[in-house]
Amino acid sequence: MPKMTCSHFGQCGGCALLDLPYEEQVARKRAKLQQTLSEFWTGDIPVTVTDDPKNFRNKVELGFCHQVKWRPDYDKKDPANKTRPLEFENALGFKLKGRWDRAVDITECVLFNDKLIPLLNAIRAWAKAENLDYYDQRKHTGVLRHLMVREGKNTGEEIVVLFVTDDFNEKTFVQAVQSVLPQANIMAAVNTGLADTAAPESLRVLKGKDHIFEKIFLTDASGKTEREVVFQLSPQSFFQTNTLTAQKMYSRVRRVVKALAPKRIYDLYGGAGSFSLSCADLCEKSICVESVAPAIYNGIENANLNGVSNVQFFCSKVEDFVKQHPIERKDALIILDPPRGGMHPKAAKAVAESGVERVLYISCNPVTLAADLKILTPHYDILQVEAFDFFPHSEHIETFVQMKLK
Ligand SMILES: C[S@@+](CC[C@H](N)C(=O)[O-])C[C@H]1O[C@@H](n2cnc3c(N)ncnc32)[C@H](O)[C@@H]1O
Incomplete structure (x- = not known):
């Protein structure tokens, strides 16, 4: 893919890597990720790229x-x-x-x-x-x-x-x-x-x-759409900024969840319920825990919009939720998607000691991911690490880690 140019490159805080061809950007981010996680994972880390790294932001x-x-x-x-x-x-x-x-x-x-x-x-x-x-x-x-x-x-x-x-x-x-x-x-x-x-x-x-709608198409391994989810986005709603690559990540997580067939999903740091809504047809119940009230209201609206009735939303910090509602381990799956700062150590410890068979961790910051893996890996083995390049031309990368109880 040819290198893109911009006369503001070097001055503008919008792009840090635009001077590199896209393939080189991805190779550099993969190498850095591999290095950051080397204490926990020495296997390959495949990266799903953004198909067209121009005009990708929503x-x-x-x-x-x-x-x-x-x-x-x-x-x-x-x-x-x-x-x-x-x-x-x-x-x-x-x-x-x-x-x-x-x-x-x-x-x-x-x-x-x-x-x-x-x-x-x-x-x-x-x-x-x-x-x-x-x-x-x-x-x-x-x-x-x-x-x-x-x-x-x-x-x-x-x-x-x-x-x-x-x-x-x-x-x-x-x-x-x-x-x-x-x-x-x-x-x-x-x-x-x-x-x-x-x-x-x-x-x-x-x-x-006062809002727009966005849609994601969730696909099976062959690329066939299995499920569509509609999101109502107000100016303040959190939504991944790269819709087309985010839908690849949500599809990938959905395929993993489908294979595991849990009865109950704990969608921790759930935002407006993207994972819960993507996987609602695959489980009996999903529990979405999010600390920001407007995101929860969005989540409830989005559940209604998609005809989903088996997601329970909790407006709480995850570290408080796990203290008040012990995680029920039987047939459960935990999805973690914390903000850049990572998990509160008390929340990470509660997940580490939960006894839940499988944990999926989605991270936008490899450094805090590594800090949380320090707490989680005495109890969990890492099965697979992969990454999604949601943020072309920046240093950022999204990581998806699958873990299994030791
Ligand atoms: C990376 S976003 C993930 C959102 C959602 N999973 C998605 O895919 O759209 C992280 C979310 O965690 C929420 N959050 C931050 N700190 C939290 C905490 N201590 N407990 C619960 N939620 C928190 C943020 O408000 C944000 O919605």
């Missing part, structure tokens, strides 16, 4: 930044710099590599679909015409803060969310977005907090609805 979150003009040749020691007045600029894009207070004003991007740049240009022109200030991260001033764009890769639905600190002309904003994405749902979110996150205090619909 969501981007970009920042509006009012910032001192970037001068790569800036010399602190040059006396002329002491008297030269500061020049400012506006940027809309990913954060500059290693900086929390600066964005790259992107004019191209290989991560999201081809409509992104025309959309950003329309929004830049709208902001200028409306005389709206971009947010200054240091002074905490300005109206325009973040822009989230999300699309259902298997449904074609789109949602655009503008995060602001104050009122703005909603009518002209809708017109600007519609000039590029006529079908998009459009929302406004108010975020006046100091933290630089796209976490809104309030959300309202400017056009269409």
Whole structure:
């Protein structure tokens, strides 16, 4: 596959490995993963790649930044710099590599679909015409803060969310977005907090609805679709950012679950129930434990949407859940999918001592995976390790570990 290029490479925090051909990126990530897990697994680690590593992301979150003009040749020691007045600029894009207070004003991007740049240009022109200030991260001033764009890769639905600190002309904003994405749902979110996150205090619909649908097709080993699952995604719902490779991973986990035929699945760190819903027809009951309440509400809605009635959702931290609800080991299977920080040691210990025959661990961070395997492997043997490249052009990789009680 030929190497991709981007004029922002090296500056933009969106991609770290774009200077390598995709096959080399994957080889490098595989070698690093192999090294990180070498204490536990010395066998081969096959990697399922992203078929088309261009435009694969289903969501981007970009920042509006009012910032001192970037001068790569800036010399602190040059006396002329002491008297030269500061020049400012506006940027809309990913954060500059290693900086929390600066964005790259992107004019191209290989991560999201081809409509992104025309959309950003329309929004830049709208902001200028409306005389709206971009947010200054240091002074905490300005109206325009973040822009989230999300699309259902298997449904074609789109949602655009503008995060602001104050009122703005909603009518002209809708017109600007519609000039590029006529079908998009459009929302406004108010975020006046100091933290630089796209976490809104309030959300309202400017056009269409407050969510989109995404679908995953779960396939058997021959590639034939066995099950479809529909997800309702609101701006805050967690969903894997690479739909097409994620559905390969969910299909793979489903095939393993099908072969094991458990009666009860513990879907720990379950989010909105992706694993539970993917495998609901393969077990009597699935118990989905997730600490974030809106994800649980999404999960309940998604279960209803898919006609699933055998998933029980618990809004709890896994470490608290395992203390209050001892895991019933008979005919059970545990699926673990913790966040980047890994498992709480108490949760890992409870799983290690659960006596459940099979544990499947899905991880987005090999380093914390290795820390958790230290606690799990005195009780469990590793049967297989494989990986999925959900995040082309970045250093990240998703790992899937199958374990069996010793
Ligand atoms: C990597 S996501 C996995 C989501 C889901 N399994 C999926 O495939 O969409 C990790 C999830 O764990 C949740 N989480 C983080 N810490 C947790 C904890 N201590 N107990 C329960 N859930 C937690 C996060 O809110 C997030 O939804």
